[in-house]
Amino acid sequence: MARVSATRVSPDRLPLITKVARLYHERGVRQPEIARRLSISQSRVSRLLKEAVELGIVRTVVVQPPTVHSDLEDEVRDLYGLADVVIADSASDDEASILASISGATAAYFETTLTGHDRVGISSWSSTLLAAVDKMVPKNVSTASVIVQVLGGLGAPTIQVKATHLVERLSAVTGAVPVFFSAPGVVASEVVRDAILADTSSREAVDEWSRLTVLVAGIGSIAPSPMLKDSGNAVPSGELAKLSEAGAVGDICLQFFDATGRLVETDFGTRTVGISADEMRRIPRRVGVAGGERKWEAIRASLAGRWIDVLITDVATARWLVANPIAETAGDGGPARKPDPITA
Structure with missing residues (x-):
């Protein structure tokens, strides 16, 4: 004015x-x-x-509370061309504290941004996402239409049950219809994968993937956390070693990418049972939830490759992203030059 x-x-x-x-x-x-x-x-x-x-007699001044980081959110958003950034303030930099703070921020984000018409895709079990949906409070009106599982499970059946709980809980708090995808996350061959995706038992979920308006997923690093590894819900170490040799630094829904965000195409990708990279990229709003130093490079790569357009993370991660941008990105999966080795 x-x-x-x-x-x-x-x-x-x-x-x-x-x-x-x-x-x-x-x-x-x-x-x-x-x-x-x-x-x-x-x-x-x-x-x-x-x-x-x-006349300037009255001037509006927004006083930012110490635990709110709006300026930093704006900086990360503008630097990486994101639609939105949510930064959680954690009590310390250990993974447990970061998980608690990010899960709370994720719960608040979805409680305030989901509309009654959203069709939400969610990856299989993630400790952060599970903690987030457990913190959400049911409302009197539906805030989503359907909740769809977009990836098969990993590990023992007792662990894969957590993916079912994740879909059930998010459906309950949003008043949505749950759509489960009861399949293994990785199989022996491409032929087996295609057979599972074509089977009538999978079609309800698979058909929903093209209609999703929101995706929420964790961002994985090439080296799983000790907790994830001990749970049995991680990609086998032999597979991870091959992916690392091919240049992979992280993944979203088991779609692995290199440090510039470019999709890493290996035999593993042809055996992954879940939403494809192309289907994922077509979803209008893709929310990545991750934080902690172990995931810094993977998070940066996911932003550089435009795998997500909304990031929910912690303060230290956001500051590192601002201080260590990638000059050239992979855009939507095209060729890109690898960045200089990370020194931060």
Whole structure:
């Protein structure tokens, strides 16, 4: 709003404008009461308050609380061309604290941004996502239409049950219809994978993948966390070694990418049972949830490759992303030069 110079306003009116502004903004007196006290109309009170802003007598200042990082969110968003960034403030830099803070921020994000028409795809078991949905509070109205599992499970059946719980819980709190994908995440061959995806038992979920409006997924590093490894819900170490040799630094829904965000095409990818990279990229809103130093390079690569357009992370990760951008990115999976070795 363009300000009006106080010299263009009659000096006789300035005391009244200031008095009305102070009553309203400093003492919290409502406009009808101000009108009564000063024996003027309420419409005039409203005009005087607007004039106080135009003259610069009243100035709006947003005081950012210490645990809110709006400026840093804007910086990461603009640097990587994202639609939105949410930064959680954690008590410390250990993985447990980061998980707790990010899961809380994720719960709040979905409680405030999901509409009743959203069709949400969610990856298989993730400790952060599981903690997030457990923190969400059910509402009286539906905030999503369907919740769809987009990836088969890994590890023992007792561990894969957690993926089912994740879909069930998110469906319950959003009032959505759950669509499960009961299949292994990795199989022996491409032929087996194609057979599973074509089977009638899988078609409901597979057909939904092209209709998703939102995807929420964790961002994995090439080296799983000790907790994930111990759970049996991780890619076998032999497979990870081959992916690492091919240049992979991280993944989303078992779609592995290199340090510039380019898809790493290996035999492993042809045996992964879940949403494809192309299907994933066509989803309008793709939310990546991850943090912690172990995942810094993977998160940066996911942003460089445009795998996600919304990032929910922690403060230290956000600061590192700002300090260590990649000059050239893979865009939507095309060729890209690898960055210089990371020194931070």
